[in-house]
Amino acid sequence: MKKLFAILIFFSTSVAKADFVPIDFISLIHRADKIAYGEIICVDENVFELMVGRSLTSKDKVIIINRFEDWTCAVRWSDYFVGQKIMVFLSNDKDGLHPIGSGNEGELPILENKVYPSLMSWHFDYGAIKKIKPLPEYKKFDSELYTGIELELDFLWEYVKTIRECFKSELTDFSRVKSAEWTCSPEKAEKLKNSNKLYAQTFKRLIKDANRVDGSAPK
Numbered sequence: 001m002k003k004l005f006a007i008l009i010f011f012s013t014s015v016a017k018a019d020f021v022p023i024d025f026i027s028l029i030h031r032a033d034k035i036a037y038g039e040i041i042c043v044d045e046n047v048f049e050l051m052v053g054r055s056l057t058s059k060d061k062v063i064i065i066n067r068f069e070d071w072t073c074a075v076r077w078s079d080y081f082v083g084q085k086i087m088v089f090l091s092n093d094k095d096g097l098h099p100i101g102s103g104n105e106g107e108l109p110i111l112e113n114k115v116y117p118s119l120m121s122w123h124f125d126y127g128a129i130k131k132i133k134p135l136p137e138y139k140k141f142d143s144e145l146y147t148g149i150e151l152e153l154d155f156l157w158e159y160v161k162t163i164r165e166c167f168k169s170e171l172t173d174f175s176r177v178k179s180a181e182w183t184c185s186p187e188k189a190e191k192l193k194n195s196n197k198l199y200a201q202t203f204k205r206l207i208k209d210a211n212r213v214d215g216s217a218p219k
Contacts, residue, residue: 020073020102022120026206027171028089028100029163034058037087037110037157043067043080047096050088056161065090065097070140074103077146078134085110087156109146115156116148123205126198127151159198167206180206 023031036055040048041062050063065088068076078084089106090097100106105121109132116132127149133139134146166184182189182203192199 023101023105025121032089033092034090040084068104079138115153119147122149124201
């Protein structure tokens with residue numbers, strides 16, 4: 001109930017004016033052409049360079065990513081700066097790599113050993129809601145706080161890896177799960193569901209979304 005109340009407050013204060021549908025976290029995993037985390041080592045006017053710590057999709061040590069462009073309905077939580085650590089879910093087109101999502105859902109802040117998926121894209125009753133203040137010198141107008149779900153970096157990375165490797169999903173035009181198939185062993189599925197609440201909820205969510213025919217957002 002507390003998490004539901006916090007989500008309602010978040011949407012009423014932070015994104016009520018938005019005219020886009022946030023991309024849920026599972027869809028981020030399946031839509032991404034590249035998934036990695038690391039540290040920003042260079043920032044230019046239109047792009048930044050990320051020194052890759054770990055990647056699921058390539059062996060590149062450094063990747064060049066187009067900066068998220070602030071717009072009327074979404075503002076990045078802080079300016080880009082050298083030394084900033086993030087996890088990224090990226091699309092790749094003729095113009096290069098881009099963070100996924102009109103609300104910048106594809107860039108997750110990392111602080112020490114914690115990572116923070118946006119509350120906008122998190123549809124699970126798991127993890128603590130945290131508000132992150134940007135560094136004073138990198139604070140921007142209308143970006144006082146970033147509201148995310150605090151998770152252990154290593155845990156979320158293994159979760160993303162498992163969903164990416166063991167679920168074959170087809171998405172609708174609205175980036176919702178149209179069909180989902182578990183491709184790893186049944187024994188692994190049972191072990192995961194019994195080991196952690198997030199995995200148990202994920203299996204239920206994917207089955208529920210796969211049975212949804214209208215492409216509407218999860219409830």
